Amino acid sequence: RKKVLQQALGANDGSGLNESDKARRASAQLDLTDPLLSSYLSQGIDGDSSQTQAKRMKVKRDQLVTLVERYEKVLKASTDAGVRAKSYCMLGRVYFDFYDRLKQLPCPTDMAAISPQLCRQYLETIEKKSFELREKARSAYEDAHALGRYNAVASTWANKAGQALQGITGKTYVVTQSPVFDESPTPAASSLWISAKKVVGARP
Secondary structure, eight states, rough: OOOHHHHHOOOSSSSTHHHHHHHHHHHHHHHHHHHHHHHHHHOOOOOOSHHHHHHHHHHHHHHHHHHHHEEEEEEEEOOHHHHHHHHHHHHHHHHHHHHHHTOOOOHHHHHHOOOOHHHHHHHHHHHHHHHHHHHHHHHHHHHHHHHHHHHHGHHHHHHHHHHHHHHHSOOOOOSSTTTTSSSSOOOOGGGTSSSSSSSOOOOO
16 A cells, blocks of 8 residues: 555656646655554553653654654645645644643652652643643644635545534534534544543644
8 A cells, every 4th residue: 555655656746746636646645644643643651750751752752743744744735625634634633642641641650759849840841741732733623624614625624623623622613515514523423533531732
């Protein structure tokens, strides 16, 4: 499958292609991120010691940076509404995943053994970082949702973004152009994109 996708991308930079071919090329670029995305989503950051947490966070952070760069590269290269909406959804998903894991991170046992105050300071720092990721996820989902309001091709991904945003803000986000849109989505219906406990978004 990877070989087929690489052939779809071709050897050139995409210049000279018509809009339809550009959209297919951009979609193939998104599909090629799947192995890294799977690795990223399975990468935990918890651990008993502060050293273990720091090492795991670095691995996940490096993966996040790479994924964000790839999704933003597609956004920069493509004008196709469906491809762009999917890219924004994927940005929201990866930002939210890191946020969700940070929110569940316990104080390392080595810090707890030193003092409760050190634990509080550590968790306060983690909370600030997680809020930044939450806002980036929310913003990305909002960008995806906005595309669906004006373009039926983007409505499927816009609806997914709307379900995620509903969990983040508590508001209902509706895109009426999709014939398969569930007008009363539940948190469980959006479990592919968000945790049942929390939903987030935002991209600067």
